[in-house]
Amino acid sequence: MTLLMERTDIERFRSIVAQRLGLCFDDSKQGFLAEVLQQQMEASACGSGALYLRRLSASVEEMRAVAEKLTVCETYFFRYADHFRALAEVVIPQIRARGQRRQLRVLSAGCASGEEAYSLAILLCNELPDLASWHITILGIDINVAMLAKASRARYHAWALRDANADLRATYFRSEGTEFVLDSTIRSMARFEERNLVEDDPSFWQRDAFDVVFCRNVTMYLTFEATQSVIARIAQSLHPSGFLFMGTQKHSVVFPRTSIYCIRTKRFTTSAGTLLRQKATAFSC
């Protein structure tokens, strides 16, 4: 079949992807976008770019397929150890000090294949000797359904555990062939759902719905507008003294220099990196 793809189709593709998925592709990625567009046109037997783009705009399934192709899903267990240390040393004691209601609602926004959400579950298991008396929810959300399926399977290769020490591997994983199978108790602590961070859904993003949000290595792939809307949504759903963990490889800093700043005023206490934000009060540790 001859495929009629014009330069304007690539532009339109880029703009639909930015608007619907929030993903940002600069001019240097035009070749990659053209390749994906062509593959999707072939797979859906659309002879022209215009026809395919109409289909893309109207079909949830097609948008899912595109999200799978365009997202970067690199992740691993205990990525950036300092974030987990900050959670154990700063966040949990503060939440514990809040009062008798032992509730901890954690969101892993852009969870990919689940390593982040399960690392949080493992950490909570280790840090809360009275775990049974807590009401804990760990929810992972993502637009890539293939990754979410992998998260639910909870079977990983050694590469995903490259930053996990031997004790942790032995305690929480069972090896089966080349795979490491996650302990079923940890697995049952996290659940996953398909959700687009760029789409508003007031029934999900309710006020004070989460105590801790991890949204790491996600906004670096989003447009400025999408980033703004995602952060605003998360800020609205964070408990007034909740925490948001962000940060990328480039901006990761060691725990003693962790910066915590206030979302409401957007005032940075340090510019070392967007690592840890507390919603109501700003301080550094």
Ligand SMILES: C[S@@+](CC[C@H](N)C(=O)[O-])C[C@H]1O[C@@H](n2cnc3c(N)ncnc32)[C@H](O)[C@@H]1O
């Ligand atoms: C690089 S991974 C980060 C995984 C994990 N948070 C970490 O830091 O290790 C980025 C994830 O963000 C997801 N993502 C990108 N845009 C999204 C959107 N609009 N809504 C939900 N998830 C999105 C991708 O599918 C991908 O799985």
